[in-house]
Amino acid sequence: VTFERVVLPDADTxxxxxxxxxxxxxxxxxxxxxxxxxxPAPIVQGMWTVAQVAQTAVAAAxxxxxxxxxxxxxxxxxxxxxxxxxIRAAVVRPDTVEVSAEQAGRRVIHNxxxxxxxx
Amino acid sequence: xEKRAERRWQSVYEVTREAILGYCGAVGETDPRFTxxxxxRAAGFADLVAPPMFAAVYALAAVxxxxxxxxxxxxxxxxxxxxxxxxxxxxAPVLAGDRITTLAAISNRRSKGGLELVELETIxxxxxxxxxxxxxWTAIVRGTS
Numbered sequence: 001v002t003f004e005r006v007v008l009p010d011a012d013t014x015x016x017x018x019x020x021x022x023x024x025x026x027x028x029x030x031x032x033x034x035x036x037x038x039x040p041a042p043i044v045q046g047m048w049t050v051a052q053v054a055q056t057a058v059a060a061a062x063x064x065x066x067x068x069x070x071x072x073x074x075x076x077x078x079x080x081x082x083x084x085x086x087i088r089a090a091v092v093r094p095d096t097v098e099v100s101a102e103q104a105g106r107r108v109i110h111n112x113x114x115x116x117x118x119x
Numbered sequence: 120x121e122k123r124a125e126r127r128w129q130s131v132y133e134v135t136r137e138a139i140l141g142y143c144g145a146v147g148e149t150d151p152r153f154t155x156x157x158x159x160r161a162a163g164f165a166d167l168v169a170p171p172m173f174a175a176v177y178a179l180a181a182v183x184x185x186x187x188x189x190x191x192x193x194x195x196x197x198x199x200x201x202x203x204x205x206x207x208x209x210x211a212p213v214l215a216g217d218r219i220t221t222l223a224a225i226s227n228r229r230s231k232g233g234l235e236l237v238e239l240e241t242i243x244x245x246x247x248x249x250x251x252x253x254x255x256w257t258a259i260v261r262g263t264s
Contacts, residue, residue, distance in 0.1 A: 007147070020138070020145035021176045022183075025195075037196075046200045047175040051146040054172050065150050066212055068171040072204040117209055 003060035003089040007052050009044045009081045017048045043078040044085075049101055049108055050075075053087055057097035057114035060089035070115040073099070076107040094118050128188065128223045130180035136167045136215040142176055156215075169213040174205050174252045177213065178241045181223035182256055185239060191225065193237055193258055201236065202257035211249045218246050226255070235260040 014028035023045050026033035034042045050073055058065050079085050079101075085108065087101045099112035136156065143153050151158035152168045159167050169177075186193045213219065220243070227238040241254040 013145075016145040020141040022179055047172075047203070048146060050175070050203055051148075051170075051172045055146075055148065065148070065170060066152070066168070066209065068207060069209060070204075070206045071172075072202075074202045075200050 001060065001091040003056065003091070005052075005056045005059070005087045005089075006084045007087065008084050009048070009079065011081055013044055013048060013081050014042050017045045021045065021047065023047065039078060039080075041080045043080055046075045049079055049085065052085070053089075053099045053101055053109050053112055054114065056087045056089045057099050057112075058116070061091050061094070061097050061116055063116045067117040068114065069117050071113070073112040074110045076110040077103075078106075079103045079108045089114075126190070126224065128181050128185040130178075130184060130221050130223075132177040132180060132219045132221065134169060134173075134177065134213055134215050134217045134219060138176070139167050139169045139173065139215055142173055143170065146170075146172070159214075164212070165214055165216070167215040169215070171205070171207050171212075171252070173213060174207070174243065174254060175203075177219045178221040178223070178243050178252070178254055181221040181241055182239055182254075185223045185225070186258065191237075192228075193260055197261045198258050200256065201259035202255075204255040205252055206254075207252045208250055211245065211251045213245075213251050217251075219243050219251060220246070233262045235262075 027037045085103045090098045095116050095118045097114040101109035148170045152162050153170050156167050221241050223241045226240040237258040239256045243252050244250050
């Protein structure tokens with residue numbers, strides 16, 4: 001079973017996640033800081049995208065969000081705001097979901113594995 | 120190749136309802152056990168439940184203090200987050216009112232094509248000593264040239 005979900009980080013996602021998480025790196029909130037780091041625009045926090053991937057894996061498996069037991073991902077590229085992010089989840093076993101995320105053809109999350117409790 | 124796990128960095132995080140609700144709003148979590156105290160209690164929890172990925176919040180300060188410590192050899196402006204692993208204790212979901220202490224240590228570092236891959240390990244425990252989650256955070260540090 002393959003499951004696809006498109007999420008749209010909005011203009012305030014970087015600021016909102018910074019506030020909620022304590023990840024105050026200015027490359028997520030300030031245009032100048034993003035440019036200084038060689039980025040085209042402020043980028044979404046990787047862990048915001050990982051949270052989307054985890055939610056998608058849970059939904060794809062029809063699991064309880066509290067059944068999340070283990071998650072492993074590689075962060076391969078950045079995601080900018082106001083551009084759709086496509087998340088793919090393949091349920092390979094009842095307790096195992098493989099996940100990835102891309103934006104405009106760029107890999108953002110690669111080799112994601114999520115393990116869910118089945119009991 | 121070099122292994123040095125002796126040095127540890129610690130942070131203490133007090134989980135509040137406001138922090139859980141703010142996190143859920145920021146990432147779009149809508150499960151009522153994460154967003155409504157009444158629903159959490161009706162489901163048998165003592166207070167609002169934190170989504171498992173909230174581990175990225177309560178463990179972050181220990182990771183940040185390690186990365187910003189000049190003795191860690193990690194230069195934050197040259198560093199990107201390259202990988203993440205979490206394992207949760209399903210018998211101990213984190214609730215509002217919990218106090219979570221996280222210890223972070225460098226577990227491995229190796230060079231790969233001009234980059235240095237530094238692996239940090241975290242372990243997060245409640246005040247009663249129960250481990251709620253473990254993490255492995257891969258920092259990719261670019262060369263100085």
